[in-house]
Amino acid sequence: MHNDSTGEKRFASFAPGYWPGVTPENWNDWRWQLKNRVTKLEQLEQHLTLAPEERAGVILSGNKLSLAITPHFFNLIERDNPDCPIRRQVVPRIEETATAPWEMADPCGEDSHMPVPGLVHRYPDRVLFLVTDRCASYCRYCTRSRVVSGAGEQELHTDFEEAFRYLEKHTEIRDVLLSGGDALLFSDDKLENLLRRLRAIGHIEFLRIGTRVPIFLPQRITPELCAMLQKYHPLWMSVHANHPRELTLEVKAALERLANSGIPLGNQSVLLRGVNDDAATMKALVHKLLMCRVRPYYLYQLDLIKGSSHLKVPVSKGIEIIESLRGHTTGYGIPQYVIDAPGGGGKVPIGPGYTIFHDEEKIVIRNYEGKIFEYPEGSAQPAELAGESFHE
């Protein structure tokens, strides 16, 4: 490790951190991590100096979305800093109990696009399959907090048999996205049964799993899990990291195991106030993702979920961040900035415009430095033909 200024040094392990007494065997056991999640005010207070807004948030947000943080992820939280970007994602705050007039329980209109309970069919050729309501840890801005964690307004009642029948009948569906909740919390056997069942449907070409487990619970990404997953290719995975500190040595190793199993990896970040709403943080994040062999896929504008306005960032800031990346760094590192249209319009790309003018004759564009260029649209007529038509 002579090359100190580059790469590897930016990845660190934070274990055992707040759990000095734990054995490495237990620490590296994903079931131990789940059993020992931080779920109570007393546990939070044992380790962290809580702000009054956080203490009140823990007490008052319990009927909205459960509190749960894996020891692995909890170790990333700074003890005395209420503005810690990791803390803001998983520790409740009193602001969660305030609902702005534009906020909704189901901001992306998923419930109205469910032909079968648990199956969201919004786009022509692909579906979102909500296979569980449990996650390793709970993101306070969860777009599905109405059903996730078991604490909220509704329950998720996925009807698996009816969902399989729907998928079999709808031959236009070629892409199934497993989400929830987090499908990687299933046992290997349970997940394999699900994947096998989907693979048995001839017209389903493409499987993917949307998961934050590699970030919250990298111990879950065992060699056995990877060996099982790679039987179901093409299988892609979208992970969810928001801040560069989340990419620890353990997370990097887990992502490498997945990549080595032939699973193409994308990342979906949410733009969050006080977490990743500045260009330097986002650039550090995408660079570390590329080093973990993860392609930044989407940057989401925050869904209008109830009690999330303290995490909301103006769209202009998101555009500015994307603009600070485009041209200035590796194209593979630039996510597509999207708004999941409120009410159920699906993901709509937004971002800096590079087209200044466009008609049938030309397009005028600007580059990342602000220089202007013109690209003609007309196709040249061969001279003879042009002449003939002139004489007509």
Ligand SMILES: *Cc1c(COP(=O)(O)O)cnc(C)c1O
């Ligand atoms: C995000 C999403 C998908 C997948 O969209 P891609 O742009 O293909 O990644 C599919 N269905 C629903 C309902 C979604 O929200």
